[in-house]
Amino acid sequence: MSFPKLKEAVESWAIEDHFTFSVVKKDVKRVDSRCRARAMGCPWRVFASTMMEGELQVMKISSSHTCIAAPVAAREVANTQNWLRRTVPQHLFVTKATKPMEIVETIPIHYGEKVNYEAARLTNAALIADRVEHQREHFHQIPSYLQLLHQHNEGLYTDLHTTAEVNGHQIFQRLFICPWQSRESFQSMRKLMAIDGTFLKA
Numbered sequence: 112m113s114f115p116k117l118k119e120a121v122e123s124w125a126i127e128d129h130f131t132f133s134v135v136k137k138d139v140k141r142v143d144s145r146c147r148a149r150a151m152g153c154p155w156r157v158f159a160s161t162m163m164e165g166e167l168q169v170m171k172i173s174s175s176h177t178c179i180a181a182p183v184a185a186r187e188v189a190n191t192q193n194w195l196r197r198t199v200p201q202h203l204f205v206t207k208a209t210k211p212m213e214i215v216e217t218i219p220i221h222y223g224e225k226v227n228y229e230a231a232r233l234t235n236a237a238l239i240a241d242r243v244e245h246q247r248e249h250f251h252q253i254p255s256y257l258q259l260l261h262q263h264n265e266g267l268y269t270d271l272h273t274t275a276e277v278n279g280h281q282i283f284q285r286l287f288i289c290p291w292q293s294r295e296s297f298q299s300m301r302k303l304m305a306i307d308g309t310f311l312k313a
């Protein structure tokens with residue numbers, strides 16, 4: 112286990128069980144998380160320490176709370192970027208058109224937690240940027256994908272169209288892929304004319 116993975120696990124636990132925790136001690140070797148209500152005697156605790164081999168191991172878990180009836184502080188975890196960026200995509204397909212309010216409205220439905228607008232706005236912007244970056248990576252793979260296709264399909268015909276952008280990047284337009292079998296069989300097809308209709312848009 113790593114420090115970030117443990118943090119994610121404890122955050123998810125806090126959200127699911129509706130409590131807040133704070134890290135009371137953290138250094139390169141150990142991390143100690145306690146329930147926020149520990150001052151009132153709540154024993155909930157997750158303590159992890161790095162072993163000789165460098166592996167982080169959870170040494171102590173006190174999983175029960177005595178703070179259930181105690182007044183609950185504002186849920187901070189639900190407003191952390193780390194948790195939101197991990198959680199929002201599980202419930203919402205974020206596109207350029209997604210508004211921060213959708214995040215503000217979605218999270219309480221699933222977790223009963225309030226998300227402030229600013230946290231939602233930051234998450235939304237980050238997820239949109241991620242998506243664009245992600246798509247760019249995928250489009251970058253098209254040439255090597257075509258190369259692979261050609262290697263394994265003799266006689267394959269492909270036609271990739273891109274347009275050059277000002278800053279040197281290429282923009283994908285369309286891709287045509289035709290296996291030789293389709294080309295061959297097309298030669299012996301009966302001639303036919305197909306007429307289809309479409310809507311006219313002003």
Ligand SMILES: [Zn+2]
Nearest residue numbers: 146153176178
């Ligand atoms: Zn507690």
